[in-house]
Amino acid sequence: MDSDKSGEATKISIQEPKAETKGKGIIAGALAPVIVAAKAARRPRKGWKKGAAIFDLVLRLSAIVAGFAATSLMGTTDQTLPFFTQFFQFHAQYNDLPTFLFFVIANAIASGYLVLSLPFSIVCIIRSHASGPRLLLLILDSVMMGLTTSAASASAAIVYLAHNGNSSANWNAFCQQFGNFCQQVSSAVVASLIAATLLLSLVVVSAFALRKMK
Secondary structure, eight states, rough: OOOHHHOOOOOOOOOOHHHHHHHHHHHHHHHHHHHHHHHHHHHHHHHHHHHHHHHHHHHHHHHHHHHHHHHHHHHHOEEEEEESSSOOOOEGGGGSSHHHHHHHHHHHHHHHHHTTHHHHHHHHHHTTOOOOOHHHHHHHHHHHHHHHHHHHHHHHHHHHHHHOBTTTTTOOOOGTTOOOHHHHHHHHHHHHHHHHHHHHHHHHHHHHHHHTTT
């Protein structure tokens, strides 16, 4: 019996892996490339948002320059003709016309708003996924665009009449005498139209960025 016991083969039991563990390993291995691909797909989208926010800041700074240029040009418009009579002195100033006065006020408001909106634009760069500041800027930019466009359009109509007159209404061309005045007013209107175009671009950029966030 001793020899039989010593001759018995030693049995080693090897436990087979459970089917459930195998299944989990296969599923995890299959999902790994999908997760990596999903993360890679998110990176360009986030980069696009940050790029749009930086572009928004550049447009905003350009609009500030154009708005302040329009305000300063119109606000300093003043010309006195070198000849005068005993009772009259020929003098032209922007506040002689209510339209030009409205132009100065509207562009000053728009320019001041653009300066105050810079911190919100910077927040959109730092937190590109935040939709609240961008929505606020979209609404206010739209209001300022309408204000600037209305002021520039009304002043452009006055400038056209000043340059060309209207024979039907017996309005003479004002700019034949006040050439410097009309030249500076025309430059102010052009600068205001540029500011309005930049504000429109800001509205479009914000709208696209908000749409991509959905």
